[in-house]
Amino acid sequence: MATILVESVSKRYGKHQVLDYFSLRIEHGECFTLLGPSGCGKTVLLRLIAGFETPDSGAIRIGETVVARADNGTHLPPERRGLGVVFQDYAVWPHLSVFDNVAYPLKLAGLPKQSVRDRVLESVALVNMTGLENRLPSELSGGQQQRVALARALVARPALLLLDEPLSNLDANLREEMRFEIRELQRKLDITVLYVTHDQEIALALSDRLAILDENGILRQTGTPPEIFEHPADLFVFNFMGVANLLPARGEGKACLVGRQIFPVEPGACPDGARRLAGFRPSDVLIDRESPDGAPCLRGTVRRASFLGPVMDYLIDVDGNTLRASVDTHEALDRDRMFREGDPCVLRFRNLHWFDASDTAGKGAGA
Numbered sequence: 001m002a003t004i005l006v007e008s009v010s011k012r013y014g015k016h017q018v019l020d021y022f023s024l025r026i027e028h029g030e031c032f033t034l035l036g037p038s039g040c041g042k043t044v045l046l047r048l049i050a051g052f053e054t055p056d057s058g059a060i061r062i063g064e065t066v067v068a069r070a071d072n073g074t075h076l077p078p079e080r081r082g083l084g085v086v087f088q089d090y091a092v093w094p095h096l097s098v099f100d101n102v103a104y105p106l107k108l109a110g111l112p113k114q115s116v117r118d119r120v121l122e123s124v125a126l127v128n129m130t131g132l133e134n135r136l137p138s139e140l141s142g143g144q145q146q147r148v149a150l151a152r153a154l155v156a157r158p159a160l161l162l163l164d165e166p167l168s169n170l171d172a173n174l175r176e177e178m179r180f181e182i183r184e185l186q187r188k189l190d191i192t193v194l195y196v197t198h199d200q201e202i203a204l205a206l207s208d209r210l211a212i213l214d215e216n217g218i219l220r221q222t223g224t225p226p227e228i229f230e231h232p233a234d235l236f237v238f239n240f241m242g243v244a245n246l247l248p249a250r251g252e253g254k255a256c257l258v259g260r261q262i263f264p265v266e267p268g269a270c271p272d273g274a275r276r277l278a279g280f281r282p283s284d285v286l287i288d289r290e291s292p293d294g295a296p297c298l299r300g301t302v303r304r305a306s307f308l309g310p311v312m313d314y315l316i317d318v319d320g321n322t323l324r325a326s327v328d329t330h331e332a333l334d335r336d337r338m339f340r341e342g343d344p345c346v347l348r349f350r351n352l353h354w355f356d357a358s359d360t361a362g363k364g365a366g367a
């Protein structure tokens with residue numbers, strides 16, 4: 001079993017407190033992603049779990065084993081933690097063939113020659129590289145080199161695989177293909193995968209659950225991809241998970257106002273005297289020429305219209321606030337939603353997320 005338990009772990013370098021009493025639990029057999037902006041401490045956490053670093057406080061458990069514990073100096077070396085690691089830069093040895101690269105951990109462990117051979121061929125097959133065992137890394141593409149690193153990480157049959165942005169040097173198509181393969185491998189081998197990335201799309205596509213870290217290494221939310229995307233815990237998560245519109249609203253009596261207009265929202269969303277931000281994705285803006293049923297809508301003006309192929313992308317001004325809306329191109333053509341710059345429009349919204357206007361995790365904190 002490879003449940004990972006990170007308990008109140010702190011790590012500092014000089015004056016920089018990277019992790020401060022950080023806790024996390026990852027269940028056996030999960031594909032779990034740690035998602036956060038560059039520099040937030042993802043690699044540090046991975047290195048702590050792998051055993052390349054020691055925590056200043058707290059403890060780390062893998063399955064039943066305490067692999068690190070600051071207060072009594074427990075530190076199990078990486079090779080005894082039963083895990084495989086793949087880093088961003090393809091850490092394959094350039095002078096060794098595919099076979100020898102993959103065989104390396106087993107030779108180090110002193111396995112007999114025949115079992116080394118069987119295991120290497122099995123592992124190479126797992127990553128669809130059969131037949132390329134004698135190639136040198138220089139004779140492989142970037143994606144193939146990353147497969148070699150993956151095969152090497154799996155060859156000792158670890159219960160836990162740690163992946164640190166392994167796909168970020170690959171082009172978009174290959175990245176997509178590889179993320180399906182990693183998912184398949186994880187299911188086939190029934191191992192725990194901890195995947196670290198700053199890429200929201202990979203995290204959503206790959207994970208059973210994910211954790212969102214902010215730029216200070218603070219855990220903002222843990223959940224399944226739909227939970228995180230549909231119910232962001234705070235403004236930081238909402239901003240980080242995709243293009244975010246934020247419309248400042250204020251409560252006056254029973255009304256909710258945006259600029260000088262009444263914003264027709266559900267009662268209680270913006271109580272009297274409150275200043276709040278209404279957050280929504282561009283795809284959750286419904287744009288029309290006139291209110292379809294005469295119901296109240298916000299009024300705006302199209303400032304910019306861009307044809308992006310599958311969608312029309314509009315920048316819209318609402319009383320001095322700029323927001324972005326996207327409309328499926330076919331729907332725009334079929335239902336008279338092809339707007340031009342300067343056109344007036346009315347707006348309705350689905351999936352509004354309300355945030356306090358004082359929330360500090362403003363725009364720019366995210367992607």
Ligand SMILES: Nc1ncnc2c1ncn2[C@@H]1O[C@H](COP(=O)(O)OP(=O)(O)O)[C@@H](O)[C@H]1O
Nearest residue numbers: 013016018036037038039040041042043044045
């Ligand atoms: N060995 C080290 N010495 C000093 N600072 C470090 C070291 N490793 C990481 N850091 C700092 O810790 C912070 C988090 O780094 P890292 O975990 O690599 O971020 P990321 O989330 O991008 O993987 C960064 O500010 C980095 O400069």
Ligand SMILES: [Mg+2]
Nearest residue numbers: 042043044164
């Ligand atoms: Mg990193």
